[in-house]
Amino acid sequence: MDYNLLLGGAAGQGMETLTVQLEAVLKRVGFHVHTTHDYMSRIRGGHNFSQIRFGDLPLWAPSSDLTGVLALNPETVLIHQSRVCPGGFVLVDEGLGLTGPDLLALPLARMAKGLGEPQAIGSVALGVMLRLFGIGWEPLEAILNGLQGKKDLRSPNVEAVRAGFGLVEPRYDPPSPAGEALHMLNGSHAVALGALAADMRFYAAYPMTPSTAVMTYLAEHMVETGVVVEQAEDEIAAINMAIGASFAGVRAMTGTSGGGFCLMVEALGLSGILEVPLVVLNVQRPGPATGLPTRTEQADLRFAIHAGQGEFPRMVIALRDVADAYRQTQRAFDLADRYQIPVILLSDQYLADTRRTVPILPLRITRGPRFISDASGLEPFSYRRYVITEDGISPRIIPGQVPDQIQCVDSDEHDEWGHIVESSVQRVAMADKRSRKLAGIRGELEEPLFLGDPEAETLLLAWGSLAGPMREAVSLLVDQGLPVGALIFGDLWPLPTGELEKRLPRALHRIHVEQNGTGQLASLIREVTGVSMTGSVLKYDGRQLTPVEIVAGVRKAVTSHA
Amino acid sequence: MDYNLLLGGAAGQGMETLTVQLEAVLKRVGFHVHTTHDYMSRIRGGHNFSQIRFGDLPLWAPSSDLTGVLALNPETVLIHQSRVCPGGFVLVDEGLGLTGPDLLALPLARMAKGLGEPQAIGSVALGVMLRLFGIGWEPLEAILNGLQGKKDLRSPNVEAVRAGFGLVEPRYDPPSPAGEALHMLNGSHAVALGALAADMRFYAAYPMTPSTAVMTYLAEHMVETGVVVEQAEDEIAAINMAIGASFAGVRAMTGTSGGGFCLMVEALGLSGILEVPLVVLNVQRPGPATGLPTRTEQADLRFAIHAGQGEFPRMVIALRDVADAYRQTQRAFDLADRYQIPVILLSDQYLADTRRTVPILPLRITRGPRFISDASGLEPFSYRRYVITEDGISPRIIPGQVPDQIQCVDSDEHDEWGHIVESSVQRVAMADKRSRKLAGIRGELEEPLFLGDPEAETLLLAWGSLAGPMREAVSLLVDQGLPVGALIFGDLWPLPTGELEKRLPRALHRIHVEQNGTGQLASLIREVTGVSMTGSVLKYDGRQLTPVEIVAGVRKAVTSHA
C-alpha cells in the first residue's frame, strides 16, 4: 500500500523545507519514502513542486496518481487537481478563498498566527496531513522532538504541528512500517558518501546545477572529514586541480553538469596520457548548451564515451539509483586507481534530486596503499613512471615520499621516464601499453541488471536512472499480462556484452527506453553487437519517464512492430 | 614517370625555404609535384625532412623509394641512405667529409662562399639537383627571375644556382610537363581559400599546430581581402567570437587542433541551440592531450560527431585532398548557413602540410543574401527568430539592419521569440524543430568517393586524407592482381549510406584503413549499418600510411580472413 502527496507553491515559499520535514517524519515512522522534485531555474516565484510517495514496500518511481495535494498557491490547485484520485484531498489555506471538489480549505495561516508564529503555516499543514494518514500523536511528538537538533532541517514547530493535527480526523489507513532500518538520501548524497568511503580527499568543482549538491554536501562536512573542497574559478581549473591532487598522492574527483564537462574534456585526455587516476561526475541535464538547467535528461552518453581528442582507455559508468550511486562511486575510485585512468560517472538531475529510503548502506573504506609502489630497492633516480608492463599498468609513487626517486609526467607522448619523444617506435610502445589496460578493465565489467521474465520475447533496454521507473514498469507490464525482461546498464563503456549476447538473439521485440531524443544506448548497442532495436520509448522534455508512460510506450512499440 | 627527392637537416638550417624553392621551380617547369613534411616540435636542431615527388602525372602520396637525397647534415645520410634506389644519389657538401656509395660530395659551401654569399649553399644545391634532372638553363633562369618578387619564398640566388648547375651533368630524363595549368598549394591554403571564396569575413583562432597555417595565410592576406583575423586569448574566446560575428551577420569560422577543439565543445552546442551558422576546423594531430604536436592522426572522428552535451544537428566533413579541402570548406559555409548549424571540418597534419599540384581551382563566390530574410512586411517588433517551420529552418535577420525588428537568442531552451521557457511542450516543439533540419541535411549528403574495381569482392573503407595514399594503393593492388574497390568518405555525419548499402552486402572482405588505433570509421559504419569489418589496416605512430604500407596491410588482412 502506498500514498502519494504533492506539495506545490512558488520558489521561496518554503516548500523545500516542508518537503524535507514531511519525508523525515514519514521515514521515521518507518515507511518507505520516495520524493521527487520539480523546480524552475529561478529563486523566487514560478511554480515548483515535490511529490512524496510513501508506503510499506520499497518505492522506485513517482506515481502519476495523487492521494493529496498541499497547495501553497492557487496555481498548484489549477495544475495538479485533475490528478487527485477519488477520495483524495487538496489542502489549501482558507484564505485563498478557493472552493471545489476534494478541496480541504483550513485555517492554516490563522492557526499559525494564533500561535504567534505566522511563518509556521507549513508546520500546521504538516500536522493536518500526518493526522489524515492516521499517525498517532505520541510517536509523532517523539519524532518531532528528535528532529529538533538536525542541521538543515529548520525543525518543524511542534506546537503548530499539534494545531494542524487538531484540525482534522484520520482518513486513510497508514501503511505498515518497513520493519528494517533505512537510510534516506538522494543521488547527490550517495555520490558524496561513496566518494568519502573511497577515501577521496580532494574535490574541486565549479557550481553547476544539478551537480552542485555534491559539492555542497562535501563542503558542509569537510571539517569533520578533513578533505579539501575547493571551488575552482572554472571547470578547467577544477579538473586540472583534481589531476594535480591525484598526481600528488590523494584520491581526487571533480563534478559538474554537461556544460562544465565540455570544459573538462581536454584534461580528461590529460588524465589518460599522464595515467593519473581521476573520477569525473557528470550530472546530466537537458542540453544543448544551457538548455533546461533544473531538469533531467540522459543525452551525454556518447559524448562521455568519446570526449577528448585521441584515444585512451576510460570507463563510463551510469548511476542507477541511490544505493547504486553510493556503491559505484566507491568502485569508480578503485578502478581509476587500479588502472590509472579517468572514470566518468553519469548521473542526472532526476537521480541527483530524488530522495528515497534504502536499506542501511554498508561502510567499507576501500583505499589501501596497494595501488602505490614504495619503489624500495631501486637505485637512486632510477624510478621510471611509465615502465612498460604486460598489463599496461606501471607502479606509481607519491612524489616527495620516496627519497632519491623522482617522477616526470608529460602530456606529450613520452618514454618510460616521462620524457618527450617523437619516435614512431616509442609512440607505438606507449600507446599500446595504455591500451593494454583495456583487457584488465574488461575483466572488471559488471553486466547490466536483469529484471522481469527471463523467457519473455520482449526485451527492454535502459540505463542509469531509469532503473527505478523501469522496475515498476516491468512489474506493471508483467501484471498486465505482457511478459517482458529488461536490461538496465550501469557500466556502459567498455560495454559489457555477456547479457546482450545471451538475450538479444532470443528477443523478438527489442525496445530501448531512454531519456533522450536520439537513442544513444541503442546506437551504442548496435555499434558493439550489430543488433538494432525494434522500438523506442524516448522522452526529452526534461521530465523523467514515469512507469505508466513506459508501459504505454512499450505497448505501443510492441504493437507497431508486431 | 616520377622522381622522389628527400631534403633533410636540422630545424633552422633553412630547409623549409629550400623545399619551397625547389618545388616552385619544378612546378613552373610544368611537372606535377607532391611534397610532404616531417618536422619535430622544436625550432632549432633535431631532424626534419621534406620529400618532393615530381612527375608527369598527378601524384597522390609520398613514395618510400628515393631517387636522391640532399643531406644538410650527416644524420640525414644515416637515416635515409638505405631508401635510395639504384642509380640514385646522396648529395652532401664535401665539407662533411663523408664517403660511401651513391654519395655525391660537392663543394656547395665553397661555391657559395666564392660568390660572397655563404648563406647560398641551398641555392647551389638547387642548381645541382635541377641539372641532374636535365632541366635546361634558359627556362630555369626565366623561372628563377620570375620568382624574385614572390612573398615568402626568399628568392633563390640565381648566381648560386648557376654555380651548382655547373657542377654536374644531367643524369635523369626529365618527365614531360603536365601540359595543363596547375595550382600548387597545401591543405591549409586550400581551407583558407575555400573560406574566402565562401565570403567568410571573420576568422578567430588561437595558435595551435598544425592548424596555425590557416590563420597565418588568412592574416597575411587580411588587408587585401578585408576580413577580420583575430588571435583570441584562448579557443573558448575564438569560437564564441565566431558565433558572435555570425550572429551579427557575417560568415565566420574558427580553426584549431584537437586540444583546442576540446575547449570549443560547449560553444558547439551554443551554435546548435542558438541556430547560428558556424564552421569549425579541427586539424587533427595525435593525442591524447598534447601528444605529438607536429604529426598526423585521424582519431577525432567519433569525438567530433558526439562533442557537446545534449543533442543537436551538426555535420562532420573530412577533407580528402587539397582540391577537396577547397571545395568542401566552401560547401561547409553554405550548409552551415542554410541549416543554421555548426559544421565541423576534419583535416589533419598530413593534409594541412602536404603541398601538391592540382588543376586550376575555380573561383565561384557563393555567399548570397538568400539565407537572410529581409523581414519586410512584418509588423514592428513582431519578428520571431525561432518561428516553428516545417523544415525546421527559421528565417534569420541581421541585427541592426531591419528597422523596428529585433531578435533575441538564448542558450536556454526558448520559445519562438528566443525567450527562456521551461514547459515540456515548448521544449519538445523547439527540439523537434531543430532535429527536423536533419531531413534536409540528409538530402545534401555526398556519397563517398568510389575507387577501383566495382566488381571486386574486397572493399576498402577509408576517410579524409588517406584519399591520396588510397588512390595509389588501389592502383597498386589492382596492378598486382588483387582486385579491390574502395570507398573514401568525406561526409561522415550524418553518414551517407547509399554506397554502403550497395557495396557492403557484396563485399566478402571489408577492410577499413585508418590513421588511428581503434578503427573509428569501422565503429561508425557498424553503428549505422550493423555491418562489421573483416580486417583492419591501422597506423597511429603519427606518420601517414604510404601506399606500399596499405598494400601490405590489405594483403595481410585478406589472407588472414580468407
Next chain:
Amino acid sequence: MPEVREPRFKLGETAWCPGCGDFGILESLRAALDELELEPHRVLVVGGIGQAAKTPQYINANGFCGLHGRALPPAVAAKMVNPALTVIVNTGDGDSYGEGGNHFLHTIRRNVDIAHFVHDNQIYGLTKGQASPTTATGQVTHVQPSGSPSLPMNPLMLALAMGAGFVARGFSGDRDLLTHLMIEAIRFRGYALVDILQPCLSFNKINTFAWYKKRVYRLDETHDPSDLSGALSKAQEWGERIPLGILYRREKPLWSDHLPHLAGVPLVDRQPDPAVLQALLDDLT
C-alpha cells in the same frame, strides 16, 4: 520641464526575486538607452548565464544570452563586424570575473567600443549562493562553511591595471547616478566598465542594500578621472567608504584604429572582391 514621451525601450516580466538589485539596474539601462535616443534594433544587449545575465531577455533590444562566462567574446565580435550596433554587456560578477575572467583581461587589452555593466552582487545568485570572485574573505556560504578562503578580486583595480580607458562604479540603489554612468560608458569610445554594486537579498546577507547604502558616496569634482594614480587609490577604497562614479576616463586607440583595412564600409555590408581572390589563386599558379 522635459516633455513626457513614450519610452522607446520597454521592459518585460522578469524571473528575479522581488526586491532584487537587478531591477534598479534594468531600469537604469532602459533610462540610459532612452536618453541616448537609440533605436532598439540598433542596440544589442549581451549576457552570459546567471541572474544578471537574463537582462537581455527583459528589454526590447536585440539580445544575445550565450554561455556562462562567455558574454564578452561574442559581444566584441559582433561590434567588430557590425559597428552600427551599440553593444552592451550586462552580466554577473561570476560570469565576468570568475568563469569569464580570461575574456575580461583580454577584452580590456583589445579595446573594442563596447560597454560592460557588471551586476556585482558579490555572490553566485542563480546557482544559490556560492562565493563569487568578489566575495569577501571569510564570508560563509554553503560551499564555503569556514568562510571564503580567497582574497576578493577588486575589479576596478584590475581594470585599471590592465589599461582600461573607462572605469566606473555604480550602485543599483542610486539609479540617477547609475543611468548617468551608463550613458557615459556607452558614449565612451572604447571598452568601458561599470562595476555595479547590487544587493542579492536571497543569498548575500552581508552586502545588503543597507550595507551598501551606509558606505557609498559619490565622487565629486575633486576627483580627477584623467589621473591614473588617483584612480588607483580611489579604487582601493573599500570598507567604511565606497566611492561611486567615474574613477578613470582616458581615450586610447581602439582595436580597429590599428587595422586600417577595416575602416570604411562595415564588414557586414561588404561584398567580396572576386578580383582579389582571383589574384590569390593566381599567386598559386
Next chain:
Amino acid sequence: MPEVREPRFKLGETAWCPGCGDFGILESLRAALDELELEPHRVLVVGGIGQAAKTPQYINANGFCGLHGRALPPAVAAKMVNPALTVIVNTGDGDSYGEGGNHFLHTIRRNVDIAHFVHDNQIYGLTKGQASPTTATGQVTHVQPSGSPSLPMNPLMLALAMGAGFVARGFSGDRDLLTHLMIEAIRFRGYALVDILQPCLSFNKINTFAWYKKRVYRLDETHDPSDLSGALSKAQEWGERIPLGILYRREKPLWSDHLPHLAGVPLVDRQPDPAVLQALLDDLT
C-alpha cells in the same frame, strides 16, 4: 670562498634553440634549488606547454608538464594535498597570461604557497612567433601583419592589482639577480610571481638581449618593497628604463590559514576516520 660541491640538481639536454634565454633561467633555477639545499624528490616543477614549459623535463626534480595554459591549477592542488613539496611553476607568458589568464587571476586570490616563474619572451615561441599577451602594440608577426592591435598586458601591475604578496621582475641575462629572486620567491610564504624577461632569438626580433640589456637596471635600497603605491609606480616603468628586482613583498594569510581543518597531518598522509563516516551515514537514518 665557498666550498665547491657537486650540485644536487642536474640538467638534461634541451630542445631549445642555442642562445635562447631559457637556458639562463634553467641555470638560475638549478642554482636556486641548490642554494636552498632542497632535495630533488621534494621539489616539484610544473609547466604547461610551450618552450618555457619544457623546463620540468630538463631538471632532475619531480616534473609535471600538463596542458597549455593549465600549469597553475595542478601546481596549487599538489601543494594543497602534499605540502612537503616545494612547488615551482616554470612556464611561458602565453601559457601564464594568455590561455591560462583566468588561473593566474584566481591563483593569486587563493594565495597558496607556490612560486611562479614566467619566462616572458613577449611571444609565442613553440608555435613559431605569434603575439603573446605581453607583445607590444604594433609589433608585427605573421599573424599580426599590421602589428598587434591590442594593449600589452603588464603582468606586474596585474599581480599587484590582484593582491599578490610577492611580485618581482628578473632577466635571463642577469643570472645572479635571477637566482636571488628565485630563492626569495621560493622562500616567500604564499604565491610569488617572478616575471622574467627572456629573449627569444628566433621569433622576437624586437625585445632582443641587447634591447633588454640597454634598459634594465636593478632596484636598489631606495625602493621599499612593502609599499604598494611605490610598487605600482615601479611596475609602470617600461620603455627606456626597466626595473629588475622585488617590486613588492608583503605576507598575507595563506589559503590554508583560513581552513584550520587542513592544519597538522598533510592530506596525503591522512587516513580516513571510519567513525566520522559512520556518523555521516547514521545521520541519514
